[in-house]
Structures are given as C-alpha cells and as structure tokens.
Amino acid sequence: MKLEGCGVLIAGGGSGLGLESAKLLRSRGAQVGVLDLEKGDWDGPYAQADVADEDAVGRAFDALSAETGTIRVLLNTTGIGHSGLSAGPDRKVTAAGFRRTLEVNTLGSFILAQAMAERLIGSQPDEHAERGVIVNTSSIVAFEGQIGTAAYAAAKGGINAMTLPLAREFARYGIRVVAIAPGIFETPMFSKARGPMVDWLRDQVIFPNRPGDAVEFAEMVAHICRNRMLNGTVIRLDGAYRVPPGQHDWWVD
Numbered sequence: 001m002k003l004e005g006c007g008v009l010i011a012g013g014g015s016g017l018g019l020e021s022a023k024l025l026r027s028r029g030a031q032v033g034v035l036d037l038e039k040g041d042w043d044g045p046y047a048q049a050d051v052a053d054e055d056a057v058g059r060a061f062d063a064l065s066a067e068t069g070t071i072r073v074l075l076n077t078t079g080i081g082h083s084g085l086s087a088g089p090d091r092k093v094t095a096a097g098f099r100r101t102l103e104v105n106t107l108g109s110f111i112l113a114q115a116m117a118e119r120l121i122g123s124q125p126d127e128h129a130e131r132g133v134i135v136n137t138s139s140i141v142a143f144e145g146q147i148g149t150a151a152y153a154a155a156k157g158g159i160n161a162m163t164l165p166l167a168r169e170f171a172r173y174g175i176r177v178v179a180i181a182p183g184i185f186e187t188p189m190f191s192k193a194r195g196p197m198v199d200w201l202r203d204q205v206i207f208p209n210r211p212g213d214a215v216e217f218a219e220m221v222a223h224i225c226r227n228r229m230l231n232g233t234v235i236r237l238d239g240a241y242r243v244p245p246g247q248h249d250w251w252v253d
C-alpha cells in the first residue's frame, strides 16, 4: 500500500503511539484523520467517537473519509487497562471493569475493522489487487501477563486471536490484517506507571536497554503498510523484553 495520497484513519491518534504514527504517515504523504475520545495534540482532521460504539465509529469513518479520501489504512492504537488483584482482601478487578476493558480493546478493534472492510469492499483495488491494511495494537502482556493484568491480557489476547481469522476472511477483498504487540514505550499511558517496579521494569528491555520511542512504533506501522507479505501475524516490538510476573500495583487505573 503506497502511503502517498492514501487515506489513513488512526483510532487513538490523539496521544502516544497513535499520535506519533499520525505525524509520521502524514510526513510520508498520507491523508490522515484521527478518531479519538479527545483530539489531544493532533492538528489534522478529527472525529470524536468511542470505539466501543458501533454507530459513532460508522459516523466517524464517513466524516473523516470526506476529508481524507477513501480510507485504505486503519491503525488502531486505542486502549485502556483495568489492573489489580482478582481475588482476596485486596481484590480490585470488577466484572464491570473487565467488561469495559474487553469492550474498548477487543470489541473496539473488531468494530473498527468491520467498518473499514465494509467501506472498502466496493472500492477499486491497486495494481497489486490490494484494497487496504488494518493494523491493530495488542501488547506483549497478552503473552506474558503480570500478576494483576488478567483483564488487559485477556483483551489484548483477543486482538491477537482475531488477527488470523480476519486476515483469512478479508483476503478475498485484498485487505491485510496485522497486529503489533509493543513492549514498553514512553507514552502518556506508560508514564502513569508507578511503584518500585517501574525503574526495574524499564531496565529489563534487553537491547536497546531503554523503553521504545513512539517513532520506532510509527516506523513499524509505515513498514507494515508498504510490505504486502506482512499479513495475519502478530509482531512483537519489544527489544527482547520478556515481562516478569511482577506485582499488581504498578499500573494506575
């Protein structure tokens, strides 16, 4: 998928990994629109929507594509966590919190992917029979969840698990589906982390021995857009970091 002139929708592009990706893809010639609860520091086409709200997502797609042209790249970097112990005297995780975590992270990814595919089916493919690319964001916590991350890990695991079946189905329309599983990246979400484990955790990134920079995530997104052989897979982007068991209180809800 060529980025020059290409319509791109970034859900979650008001902050962090999504915002940096929006800036980078725009600098490569893409027509970028952002869907988010908040516009944040994004200074381009914007539509407010909750990704768990199917009707709001549909309206945002249509409003943004009027400004960007046909949306052929969907990047979803929205995400929320709900952390804490699941049982015992310090129990913090609730069924309502677990449900909302699934709704935003997992169902939201599906709603966006469905909205994108429905709108691309009747469009003209490029010279490689490609119509579009969907890039979701999970987490390496889906593979190695710390104590206290059952809800977040389950929600991100759902994103990983839907990657291949959606890629297999959407292949008939020339739409690829890929997920990125980041390790630790310096963003507003990560800067909320607190507690004695945090500095130690940062030091666990093997090489380079530091958290990732959002630009490194954005470069991966740009590469996925360009490289047509990337499909139906989950890419770890983590500097060989493997999440230790940890303790329950190093994320703030």
Ligand SMILES: NC(=O)c1ccc[n+]([C@@H]2O[C@H](COP(=O)([O-])OP(=O)(O)OC[C@H]3O[C@@H](n4cnc5c(N)ncnc54)[C@H](O)[C@@H]3O)[C@@H](O)[C@H]2O)c1
Pocket: 011, 012, 013, 014, 015, 016, 017, 018, 035, 036, 037, 038, 040, 049, 050, 051, 052, 077, 078, 079, 080, 104, 108, 137, 138, 139, 140, 181, 182, 183, 184, 185, 186, 187, 188, 189, 190
């Ligand atoms: N930063 C990290 O270290 C890290 C590590 C692993 C995975 N991730 C994942 O990467 C993605 C981006 O993380 P980030 O660090 O940039 O976070 P961030 O908090 O900076 O950005 C997330 C954006 O999503 C938006 N958002 C949240 N819920 C929404 C909803 N219901 N509808 C619409 N927009 C919503 C927020 O307003 C925000 O702009 C998330 O999915 C996160 O789980 C981040």
